[in-house]
Amino acid sequence: RANLYETNFEGGNFEKTNFTSxxxxxxxxxxxxxxxxxxxNANLFEADFTGANILNANFEGANLxxxxxxxxxxxxxxxxxxCNSK
Numbered sequence: 313r314a315n316l317y318e319t320n321f322e323g324g325n326f327e328k329t330n331f332t333s334x335x336x337x338x339x340x341x342x343x344x345x346x347x348x349x350x351x352x353n354a355n356l357f358e359a360d361f362t363g364a365n366i367l368n369a370n371f372e373g374a375n376l377x378x379x380x381x382x383x384x385x386x387x388x389x390x391x392x393x394x395c396n397s398k
Contacts, residue, residue: 385397
């Protein structure tokens with residue numbers, strides 16, 4: 313289980329990368345390519361996906377509480393597996 317707390321992935325290419333169960337709390341994925349990336353059961357608390365390409369990425373079971381989604385919307389509490397915004 314990788315600990316990638318506050319890692320800066322901004323603008324990187326992470327297509328098909330497996331982040332399963334990783335701690336990605338406060339990670340920066342701004343403008344990153346995350347096509348078909350796997351975030352299954354990852355902790356993405358307060359992660360930032362602003363402008364990222366998340367086409368076909370898997371967020372099943374992932375904690376997205378307080379994360380910022382690709383469209384800039386803030387995910388509210390109880391955002392597990394998908395971003396629930398106001």
